[in-house]
Each structure stands twice: as structure tokens, then as C-alpha cells.
Amino acid sequence: MKRWLVLVHGGAGEIGELSPAQEHSYRRQLRRAVEQAAAILDSGGRSLEAVTAAVQALEECALFNAGRGSVRNRQGIVEMDAAVMDGASRRAGAVAAVRSLRNPVLAARLVAERSPHVLLVADGAEAFAVSHGAVRVTPEYFTSSYFGSAEDTVGAVALDVEGNLAAATSTGGTAGKLPGRVGDSPLIGAGTYADNRSCAVSTTGTGEHFIRTVAAYSIHARLLWGRLSLEEAARQVLQEIDALGGTGGLIALDAAGNAVALCTSPGMYRAMASSDGRILTAIWREEPWQES
Ligand code: ASP
Numbered sequence: 001m002k003r004w005l006v007l008v009h010g011g012a013g014e015i016g017e018l019s020p021a022q023e024h025s026y027r028r029q030l031r032r033a034v035e036q037a038a039a040i041l042d043s044g045g046r047s048l049e050a051v052t053a054a055v056q057a058l059e060e061c062a063l064f065n066a067g068r069g070s071v072r073n074r075q076g077i078v079e080m081d082a083a084v085m086d087g088a089s090r091r092a093g094a095v096a097a098v099r100s101l102r103n104p105v106l107a108a109r110l111v112a113e114r115s116p117h118v119l120l121v122a123d124g125a126e127a128f129a130v131s132h133g134a135v136r137v138t139p140e141y142f143t144s145s146y147f148g149s150a151e152d153t154v155g156a157v158a159l160d161v162e163g164n165l166a167a168a169t170s171t172g173g174t175a176g177k178l179p180g181r182v183g184d185s186p187l188i189g190a191g192t193y194a195d196n197r198s199c200a201v202s203t204t205g206t207g208e209h210f211i212r213t214v215a216a217y218s219i220h221a222r223l224l225w226g227r228l229s230l231e232e233a234a235r236q237v238l239q240e241i242d243a244l245g246g247t248g249g250l251i252a253l254d255a256a257g258n259a260v261a262l263c264t265s266p267g268m269y270r271a272m273a274s275s276d277g278r279i280l281t282a283i284w285r286e287e288p289w290q291e292s
Pocket residue numbers: 011012151152153171172173174182183184185191203204205206207208
């Protein structure tokens with residue numbers, strides 16, 4: 001049997017003390033998200049389907065800063081960003097600053113598959129997505145308090161049995177951001193990237209630094225032309241971000257099935273499932289993967 005693999009993240013950040021009950025619910029939700037993706041990959045489905053399903057599951061869960069749990073901008077309004085990229089075709093789609101879509105990741109997918117464009121923003125993105133069946137919600141759907149109680153961005157990367165890589169990322173952005181601010185998540189090459197020749201990457205953290213270092217593409221470039229290992233490439237890029245005063249983390253997979261989940265912040269919610277049947281989670285920076 002050919003190997004498949006999926007990783008998800010639920011954002012990097014401070015992650016203070018978690019009660020055992022809180023920790024349990026984070027691990028349970030991460031696990032549910034990778035299980036959605038695992039079911040697709042295990043039945044021979046495409047990595048793009050798998051990352052979309054995992055991110056959609058996390059958008060539905062109010063614990064994370066994406067979809068339902070999105071944080072609010074300075075005016076108290078939710079503005080969300082999302083992207084998907086397929087490593088086989090290098091087709092990509094993204095939406096930014098959308099306010100009323102239930103699942104921004106599905107809208108990003110529609111942009112990739114039903115439009116000639118890569119990135120649609122605000123009203124235009126919403127109208128396009130709704131015209132293709134995306135579900136709208138009213139402001140009460142979003143559960144975050146003024147600046148949000150959720151932690152960070154969500155994302156997924158996957159390798160399917162055909163050897164195709166894909167990445168997806170979705171976020172409410174940074175709490176208290178200026179209206180109209182767009183982070184790294186929906187910018188192809190900054191927060192999201194996938195190319196079968198190299199790797200699939202989804203990032204989380206201080207988005208401006210990930211944009212300035214073109215973080216996800218920088219990992220790809222180090223693999224493709226610099227011949228670095230995935231781990232070396234990811235560490236270098238996080239170091240570069242750190243040197244600029246940024247912080248965060250990323251998940252990445254290469255075409256050979258090597259996986260990394262690294263962060264410079266105290267923690268990053270993360271989970272992994274693979275064709276060997278194991279589902280693993282971790283929260284704090286140095287925490288080894290654990291069965292959960
Ligand atoms: N990177 C996201 C952004 O800047 C936020 C996060 O990951 O916490 O929009």
C-alpha cells in the first residue's frame with residue numbers, strides 16, 4: 001500500500017496554562033480534523049480534498065481563530081482570509097477580508113476551481129462564493145468576544161497515495177487588526193504553498209513577518225534549488241522571521257513524506273495522521289508527538 005500523511009495546525013501562540021479539560025478538547029478537535037482528512041486519504045482521495053476537509057472541520061469549531069471562532073478587527077467585525085493550493089497542478093485559490101462566509105476555505109477552493117483568478121477579496125469574493133453555493137452566515141454566528149477568545153489560525157498539509165501534495169490555511173487574522181488588513185494566510189507563497197516537486201506548507205504567526213520573508217515559498221525554494229532538507233529549510237525560515245522580530249510556526253510535508261511541525265512561539269496546536277494508522281497530537285513547542 002502506498003503511503004499517505006496529513007498534518008494540521010490550530011495556530012501558534014502563547015498558549016498559557018490549559019486545564020486538563022481544555023487540553024482534552026483541543027486535542028479532540030485536532031484529532032477530529034485529521035480524522036476527516038485521513039478518511040479521504042485512506043480511501044485513495046486527493047490531498048486537496050483532505051486539506052480542505054480538515055480545515056473546514058477546524059473552521060466549524062469555535063476553539064480556533066478561523067471560521068466560527070475568528071477574532072475581530074478594531075471595529076469589532078470578523079474579517080477572514082483563506083487559501084488552498086494543489087501541488088500537482090499548482091492551481092491555487094484564496095479569499096481575503098470576507099465577513100459572512102461560513103467556510104472561507106471552501107470559498108478559496110471555489111476560486112481555485114471555478115474562476116480564472118487566484119485571490120478575490122471582500123464583497124466580490126463573497127458574491128462569487130455565494131453564486132457557487134457557499135453558505136452565508138449572520139454576524140451572530142461568530143462566537144468570539146470583542147477581540148476574540150480563540151487562539152490562532154488553522155491549516156493543513158497532506159500527501160496522498162498518488163504522491164500529490166496540497167496545503168490549506170484559514171484565519172480570522174490578528175485580533176484588533178485594522179479593517180481591511182490581510183495577513184499571510186491567503187497569500188500564495190507567504191502563508192500557503194504546495195508544489196509536488198518540493199513540499200506543502202501552511203504557516204501561522206505574526207503574518208506580516210511571514211509575508212516579508214515569503215515564508216512558505218522560501219521553504220520550497222530551499223528544497224528545490226538549495227537542496228536543503230525540509231527540516232533545515234523550515235528552521236532557516238523561522239530563524240529569519242525571528243531575526244525580524246516575528247514569531248509563529250508552520251507545518252510542512254515533502255514529497256518523500258518527511259513531516260515537520262515547528263514553532264518559535266511557546267506552542268502550536270498540531271496533529272498528524274498517517275497510513276500506518278496512528279493519530280498523534282502535540283501542543284507545546286518541545287512536546288513530542290503523543291498518541292491521543
Ligand atoms: N498568520 C495569521 C495572520 O497574520 C495569524 C495567526 O496565525 O495567528 O493573519
